[in-house]
Amino acid sequence: MANNFAVTAALVRDTFREALARKIFWGFLGCSTALILFFLFIMKIDVVEGAVATMSIFGKDTRTMDLTRLVREVHGGIAAFLYTAGLFLAVFASAGLIPTIFEPGRIELLLSKPVARHHILLGRYLGNVLVIAANMFYLVLAIWIIFGVKTGVWTYQFLYSTAITVFVFAILLALVLLVAVLSESAVVATMVTFGVMLVSPILAQRHVIERLLSSEWSRDTVRYFYFALPKVFEIGRICREIVLGRPVTDWMPVWSSALFGVVILSAGLYSFSRRNY
Amino acid sequence: MPSDYAIETEGLTKIFRSFWSGAEFVAVDGISLRVRRGATFGLLGPNGAGKTTFVKMLLSASHPTRGRALIFGEDGRNHRARxxxxxxxxxxxxxxxxxxEGMLDFYGALSGLDGPSRKRRIPELLALTGLEKWGGVRxxxxxxxxxxxxxxxxALxxxxxxxxxxxxxxxxxxxxRRQIRDIMQALEARGVTIFLNSHLLAEVEAFCHDVAIIHRGKLALEGEVKDLTAGSGYRVKAEHxxxxLAEELRTAGAAIFVNAAPQNGVPQSATPLNGFREFQFGTREAANxxxxxxxxxxxxxxxxxxxASTLEDxxxxxIDGK
Structure with a gap:
C-alpha cells in the first residue's frame, strides 16, 4: 500500500516536472497571475452604504447595483470565462503529457518496472489533472480573495467553479488518454477532444435539431450522440448557475458525463494493458 | 519453491498481424530457453532476428502470442515478477x-525503493559509474x-x-566500456544473473559463460561459450x-584436412594445393x-x-550455415 502510494507520488511528481520543463505550468501560471493582477489593480469597486456598489474598470463607472448580486454576477462571468477558455487551454497545453510516455525507449523502461500498467497510466493521468487543478485553484482562490477583500462579500459558490472545471477537464483528459493510447499521437488526441468540445453546444440544442430532421434514424443518431458524449456546454451552464447561487434543476448532464469519463478511462486503461511496445 | 533458473521460457512465440491485410509475421518462433541463476548469458543474433522482441516479452512489454516466460519461477505477466x-x-x-539524480530517484521509486534507500543509493551509483559530478545536471x-x-x-x-x-x-x-565490464564482473561475483543482448561478439565472448543465438525468430544454437569455441588447435602445413600418410593421419583421428570441401559435414581428403596439405590438430600433443x-x-x-575458433566463427x- 505504502509502495503504491510512493509510486503514484513519483508518477505525479514526474508529470509536474515535465509540465514545468515544457513551460506548460509556467504558461498557465503567467496567464493566471496576469488575470489576478488585472482584478487586483485595474478593477475598482466602491461600496456605498454597504449594500450598493459601483464597479469601475480603467476608472470608468460601469454599473451600480446590489453588492452581493454584483459580486455574484462578476463571479459568474469569470467562472464562465475560465470554464470555456480554461478548458480549451488546458486540453491544448496538457494533451502532450500523456502520449510522451509512449515514446519508444521510454515506455519499455517504464513497463520493465514492477508496477501494473494501469497504475503507470493512472499516475500520469492524475498528475496531469493536478497540474491543471493547481493552476485553476490558484487563480480562482486569488480572485475570490480579491473580491472578498474589496467588497466584503464572501460567496463561497465561486470556489465550486474550480471543482467543476477540473471535473470536466478530467473527463476530457480521459478521452485524450484513450485516443493517445490508440493512436500514440498528441495531435490526434487533441483534435478528437476539441471536436467533442465543439460539438457539445450544437448537441445541447438537440430539440431544435430534431425538429429540423425528417427521418427517425437521424433523430435517433442525434439523440445517441447527445447522451453518449460529455455535455461540456450544459455543465458550463450548471457551473454558472451554481456560482450565481441559483438552484440546479437537472443534474443529468453531470452524471452522464461522469459515466462517459469512467467508461472512456476504463477503455483507455484496458487498451494500454493489451498493447505491445 | 524457488526456481533454479532466473529466466525460463517455454515455446515463447510472437506473431505480429497486420491490422489491414491480416498478413502475419513471426518475430519469435517457439523459443524455449533457460538461464541459470547467477549465470552470465549472452543473447546473439543478426538484426531483425527477434532478440529485442524476445527481451520485451520477458519484461511483458510485449505480450506473447503463445508460450510463457518465467522470471525466477514467477509468471512474467505478473508485474511483481519484475x-x-x-x-x-x-x-x-x-x-x-x-x-x-532526479532520474535515478524516479526509476528507483518505481522499482519499489523507499526514500531513504534512494537517497543512499543515488550517490553510490553515480560514483560507481563515474558521474558523481554530473548528478545535478540535466x-x-x-x-x-x-x-x-x-x-x-x-538499472542497478x-x-x-x-x-x-x-x-x-x-x-x-x-x-x-571497461568501467561497465568491471561493474558487470563485480555483479557476477555477487551472484547477480546477467542477461546480455549485444552485437559485440567479442564482448559477449569475453564476459558471458553461456550464449544463445537466435536466427529468424528461432533458437539456432545454445550452449556454453567454452564448448562452442572448442574448435581451437594447431594447423600444420606440409609439402610432399x-x-x-594423409589418410593415416585422418583415420587416427588426430587431424582433419583443411582446404577441402566437407561433404555431409565431414572433412574429405583434399587435393593438395600447390603440393601443400594442411592438417588441423585438436591438441598440442596431437600436433607434435x-x-x-x-x-x-x-x-x-x-x-x-x-x-582459435572464436564466437564470431x-x-x-x-547464421550462414557454413
Whole structure:
C-alpha cells in the first residue's frame, strides 16, 4: 500500500516536472497571475452604504447595483470565462503529457518496472489533472480573495467553479488518454477532444435539431450522440448557475458525463494493458 | 519453491498481424530457453532476428502470442515478477528534463525503493559509474556514453538479482566500456544473473559463460561459450605428403584436412594445393605427433600455426550455415 502510494507520488511528481520543463505550468501560471493582477489593480469597486456598489474598470463607472448580486454576477462571468477558455487551454497545453510516455525507449523502461500498467497510466493521468487543478485553484482562490477583500462579500459558490472545471477537464483528459493510447499521437488526441468540445453546444440544442430532421434514424443518431458524449456546454451552464447561487434543476448532464469519463478511462486503461511496445 | 533458473521460457512465440491485410509475421518462433541463476548469458543474433522482441516479452512489454516466460519461477505477466529485474533498454530515451539524480530517484521509486534507500543509493551509483559530478545536471546535457552509464546506474538502483542489458556498450568510449565490464564482473561475483543482448561478439565472448543465438525468430544454437569455441588447435602445413600418410593421419583421428570441401559435414581428403596439405590438430600433443610422423616420412613442414575458433566463427557458421 505504502509502495503504491510512493509510486503514484513519483508518477505525479514526474508529470509536474515535465509540465514545468515544457513551460506548460509556467504558461498557465503567467496567464493566471496576469488575470489576478488585472482584478487586483485595474478593477475598482466602491461600496456605498454597504449594500450598493459601483464597479469601475480603467476608472470608468460601469454599473451600480446590489453588492452581493454584483459580486455574484462578476463571479459568474469569470467562472464562465475560465470554464470555456480554461478548458480549451488546458486540453491544448496538457494533451502532450500523456502520449510522451509512449515514446519508444521510454515506455519499455517504464513497463520493465514492477508496477501494473494501469497504475503507470493512472499516475500520469492524475498528475496531469493536478497540474491543471493547481493552476485553476490558484487563480480562482486569488480572485475570490480579491473580491472578498474589496467588497466584503464572501460567496463561497465561486470556489465550486474550480471543482467543476477540473471535473470536466478530467473527463476530457480521459478521452485524450484513450485516443493517445490508440493512436500514440498528441495531435490526434487533441483534435478528437476539441471536436467533442465543439460539438457539445450544437448537441445541447438537440430539440431544435430534431425538429429540423425528417427521418427517425437521424433523430435517433442525434439523440445517441447527445447522451453518449460529455455535455461540456450544459455543465458550463450548471457551473454558472451554481456560482450565481441559483438552484440546479437537472443534474443529468453531470452524471452522464461522469459515466462517459469512467467508461472512456476504463477503455483507455484496458487498451494500454493489451498493447505491445 | 524457488526456481533454479532466473529466466525460463517455454515455446515463447510472437506473431505480429497486420491490422489491414491480416498478413502475419513471426518475430519469435517457439523459443524455449533457460538461464541459470547467477549465470552470465549472452543473447546473439543478426538484426531483425527477434532478440529485442524476445527481451520485451520477458519484461511483458510485449505480450506473447503463445508460450510463457518465467522470471525466477514467477509468471512474467505478473508485474511483481519484475521486481528483481534491472533493465537497460537499447535506444533508451530518458526524459531530458530530469537531472541524473532526479532520474535515478524516479526509476528507483518505481522499482519499489523507499526514500531513504534512494537517497543512499543515488550517490553510490553515480560514483560507481563515474558521474558523481554530473548528478545535478540535466540529462539533455549528457553525452551518449554518459547516458548509457546513468542508464546502467538506473538499472542497478534497487540492487536487482537479474540484470537485462540491451547493448550496454553502445556509444561508450573504451574507458567507459571497461568501467561497465568491471561493474558487470563485480555483479557476477555477487551472484547477480546477467542477461546480455549485444552485437559485440567479442564482448559477449569475453564476459558471458553461456550464449544463445537466435536466427529468424528461432533458437539456432545454445550452449556454453567454452564448448562452442572448442574448435581451437594447431594447423600444420606440409609439402610432399603421400596420400597414404594423409589418410593415416585422418583415420587416427588426430587431424582433419583443411582446404577441402566437407561433404555431409565431414572433412574429405583434399587435393593438395600447390603440393601443400594442411592438417588441423585438436591438441598440442596431437600436433607434435603429427609433425613427428610427417618428418619421419620426409615431408617438409612449411608452417605450424595456433588457431582459435572464436564466437564470431561460431556465430557466422550458425547464421550462414557454413
Amino acid at each position: 521486481r528483481p529485474i534491472g533493465y537497460l533498454p537499447e535506444n533508451h530515451r530518458f526524459p531530458t528534463y530530469m537531472t541524473g 540529462l539533455g546535457k549528457y553525452s551518449k556514453g554518459m547516458l548509457q552509464r546513468v542508464g546502467l546506474a538506473q 538502483m534497487h540492487e536487482p538479482t537479474l540484470l537485462i542489458l540491451d547493448e550496454p556498450s553502445d556509444g561508450v568510449d573504451p574507458i567507459g 605428403v603421400p596420400e597414404r 605427433r603429427g609433425v613427428d610422423l610427417l618428418r619421419s616420412q620426409s615431408c617438409e613442414i612449411e608452417s605450424v600455426i595456433r588457431t 561460431v556465430f557466422m557458421r550458425t
